[in-house]
Amino acid sequence: MNRASVDPEQRHTQRMTCSGLSGPDAEPIPVRGHHLLCAVCVAGGCETPPCGIEAVEGLLDALWEYAYVPIRVSADIEVNRAHYLDAYEDRGERELPDGYEDRAADYAGRRKDLEVCRLLGIAPGSVLPAWALYMTLFERLAGVRSVCATGDAQSDVWPRCPHAEAGYYERIRDAAPTSLEDQTEQGEALDGHGRWAMFRMRTREDMLTAKDDSAGFIEEDADHLYIRPQHLLCILCTMEAQDPLIQDNLVELRKRMEEDPDIPVTLVEGCCMVCDPCNVYHPGEHVCYTTHIKNQLRDLNILEKLDLEPGATLPAGELYARIYERIGSLMEVCGWGDGLKTVHFWAPCGGAKGDALERARDRGLISDGVE
Ligand code: SF4
Ligand code: SF4
Numbered sequence: 001m002n003r004a005s006v007d008p009e010q011r012h013t014q015r016m017t018c019s020g021l022s023g024p025d026a027e028p029i030p031v032r033g034h035h036l037l038c039a040v041c042v043a044g045g046c047e048t049p050p051c052g053i054e055a056v057e058g059l060l061d062a063l064w065e066y067a068y069v070p071i072r073v074s075a076d077i078e079v080n081r082a083h084y085l086d087a088y089e090d091r092g093e094r095e096l097p098d099g100y101e102d103r104a105a106d107y108a109g110r111r112k113d114l115e116v117c118r119l120l121g122i123a124p125g126s127v128l129p130a131w132a133l134y135m136t137l138f139e140r141l142a143g144v145r146s147v148c149a150t151g152d153a154q155s156d157v158w159p160r161c162p163h164a165e166a167g168y169y170e171r172i173r174d175a176a177p178t179s180l181e182d183q184t185e186q187g188e189a190l191d192g193h194g195r196w197a198m199f200r201m202r203t204r205e206d207m208l209t210a211k212d213d214s215a216g217f218i219e220e221d222a223d224h225l226y227i228r229p230q231h232l233l234c235i236l237c238t239m240e241a242q243d244p245l246i247q248d249n250l251v252e253l254r255k256r257m258e259e260d261p262d263i264p265v266t267l268v269e270g271c272c273m274v275c276d277p278c279n280v281y282h283p284g285e286h287v288c289y290t291t292h293i294k295n296q297l298r299d300l301n302i303l304e305k306l307d308l309e310p311g312a313t314l315p316a317g318e319l320y321a322r323i324y325e326r327i328g329s330l331m332e333v334c335g336w337g338d339g340l341k342t343v344h345f346w347a348p349c350g351g352a353k354g355d356a357l358e359r360a361r362d363r364g365l366i367s368d369g370v371e
């Protein structure tokens with residue numbers, strides 16, 4: 001299947017109603033470590049990966065259907081416990097495990113599986129959401145040569161992959177990055193571009209419709225706002241913007257609260273009124289597949305600093321007065337306090353060193369007049 005050519009109506013339906021791949025209780029898809037890389041090569045144009053195209057087609061279909069699909073990364077590290085017993089002729093009566101011969105003979109594939117686990121910083125058998133997994137891989141592996149073409153070029157016992165120098169993986173990884181704004185503006189026109197050959201864009205029409213509906217509701221009808229704690233701070237980072245942003249509703253919400261500081265705001269965990277038009281928001285699953293992990297900790301860290309529990313409701317002005325009183329800087333929350341980046345999906349925000357919070361506090365933004 002050419003994933004980028006799916007009928008727009010079908011895309012829309014698939015997006016809204018994911019199969020058993022999605023949802024919080026979805027069973028992880030088991031994938032061998034190096035097949036994760038072969039899938040990238042195939043998305044980049046390779047038609048004959050050594051593992052066979054069938055070994056990665058199912059994975060590519062799952063990624064296309066749901067960017068946050070859980071993946072269990074496998075590598076056969078247990079077969080080595082039997083190798084000594086097999087090689088040593090006086091090994092005694094102990095049975096060898098099922099499929100031992102084939103598993104033992106696949107030592108070159110096993111080495112690559114473990115290389116991928118090492119790059120990801122995980123033990124075999126670990127589960128990661130697909131997006132987090134691939135963004136970590138892309139960050140840590142510039143090219144597949146260092147995994148798939150490391151042995152002697154003439155070796156029969158450690159054969160190189162004939163595709164390792166072809167640039168298939170690199171075509172996906174190195175495509176020019178697209179901002180959230182680009183993605184939301186262009187939608188399916190970006191299909192096939194870099195990572196968007198593996199992960200499906202929302203359609204442009206879908207995002208524009210969501211923007212119109214959600215922004216219109218905030219501006220004209222909403223008499224109660226529902227905002228995640230993290231976004232209360234993001235609203236400050238965009239406080240100079242006067243025109244609405246295509247990719248979210250931060251500006252509309254700020255203006256609504258400036259107009260009416262008494263409007264009640266309920267602090268919700270997870271995606272909120274900000275997210276409707278965003279490309280990386282999955283409306284069917286109500287999840288942001290790029291920030292679902294780290295923003296969850298930030299939401300809770302902010303609630304702790306504000307001494308409020310999830311679901312607490314306060315007038316907007318009081319809420320911001322509390323923020324200005326109890327949070328010293330964005331670095332405390334958006335940079336974790338220590339600025340540490342342990343892995344891609346726990347990265348501090350690029351804006352964490354900014355002074356938007358201090359400037360908003362000085363201006364009394366939204367909180368003006370609240371004691
Ligand atoms: S170069 Fe590596 S990742 Fe790409 S098809 Fe060959 S074995 Fe798979
Ligand atoms: S630093 Fe980044 S995450 Fe933090 S409030 Fe600003 S935009 Fe949002």
Ligand code: SF4
Nearest residue numbers: 248275278280281288
């Ligand atoms: S939390 Fe995620 S879905 Fe919501 S606006 Fe931010 S990037 Fe988009």
